Amino acid sequence: METCLANLFLDLTMVKNYWAGAKRAYHHTAPVSSVFPRHEALNIVLEEGLETRWARHQAVHQHLRTQLEKRGFRFLVDKPYRLPNLNAVFLPEGIDEAPLRSKLLDQFNIEVGGGLGAFAGKLWRVGIMGESATKNHVNMLTSALDELM
Amino acid sequence: MGPEPSDAHPRVLKAMASPLIGHLDPMFVSMMDEVKALFSKPF
Numbered sequence: 393m394e395t396c397l398a399n400l401f402l403d404l405t406m407v408k409n410y411w412a413g414a415k416r417a418y419h420h421t422a423p424v425s426s427v428f429p430r431h432e433a434l435n436i437v438l439e440e441g442l443e444t445r446w447a448r449h450q451a452v453h454q455h456l457r458t459q460l461e462k463r464g465f466r467f468l469v470d471k472p473y474r475l476p477n478l479n480a481v482f483l484p485e486g487i488d489e490a491p492l493r494s495k496l497l498d499q500f501n502i503e504v505g506g507g508l509g510a511f512a513g514k515l516w517r518v519g520i521m522g523e524s525a526t527k528n529h530v531n532m533l534t535s536a537l538d539e540l541m
Numbered sequence: 542m543g544p545e546p547s548d549a550h551p552r553v554l555k556a557m558a559s560p561l562i563g564h565l566d567p568m569f570v571s572m573m574d575e576v577k578a579l580f581s582k583p584f
Contacts, residue, residue, distance in 0.1 A: 411573060422564040422573065425557060429549075431572055432556040434579035442583055478544055505543035521547035533542055 449476045452525045456518065459534045463541070468515055477525060479518045480511070484541070489513060492540060500536040 397403045400419075409417035437445060453476035457467070464484030467474065483489050489506065490513065496502045505517035520529060549557075562569050 411577065416565075416570070422569070424561045424564055424569060425559070427569070427572060427576060428559050429553045429556040431576050431579065433550065433553050434576065434583070436550050436552060437583055438579065503543045517544040519542055519544045519547060521545070523548035523550050524542055525547075529542060529548075 449520065449525045452520050452527060452530060453477065453479070455527050456520060456530045456533075459530055460518075463534065463537060465516075468511070477519060477521045479520070480507075480515055481518060482515045487541065489516060492537075495540050496533075496536055499540070500532075502533055502536055504533070 400406070403419070406417065406419040410419040410422075440448075453474075456479060460479075460481055461467075465481040468480040468482060469475075483492070493504060493506060493516065496504060505519070507513065507515040507517070518533070520526075
């Protein structure tokens with residue numbers, strides 16, 4: 393059964409018509425300051441090239457993996473199923489994750505994510521995405537860990 | 542280096558700091574069309 397949406401903000405048909413083309417049906421005032429950076433970000437992605445970008449994330453992931461495993465971290469997910477840009481890793485034996493995570497943030501300005509749900513307090517989620525997917529980021533993290541652990 | 546947000550490219554930060562124009566300004570309207578076209582490439 394088709395019914396009209398009671399909520400204007402959730403009415404995607406109206407949003408679609410607003411973005412449709414030269415004849416714009418008013419739905420909202422576009423967030424101009426959000427569209428500018430979106431436009432720029434998409435251009436940056438296409439200038440680098442999708443394939444090159446994927447390869448960069450994969451290379452940085454391999455570097456992160458080598459460096460973390462060398463220090464006793466273990467990956468949660470089996471190799472074929474890993475997402476290169478978000479790495480869930482168990483900490484080395486005997487290390488309390490929360491204090492170490494706080495020190496990383498307080499002393500080195502590096503934020504990593506803690507585990508969620510059943511993994512709370514047990515693992516870290518380390519992101520290497522977009523501009524953060526560089527070997528320098530990984531080196532910064534592992535050097536800080538060497539000082540703290 | 543958490544699960545998000547990630548660092549933003551300096552060009553993106555600069556775009557975020559750009560002076561605003563009207564949402565019906567022809568320049569903005571054509572940018573909306575460009576954004577739609579750009580989105581269709583990586584996704």
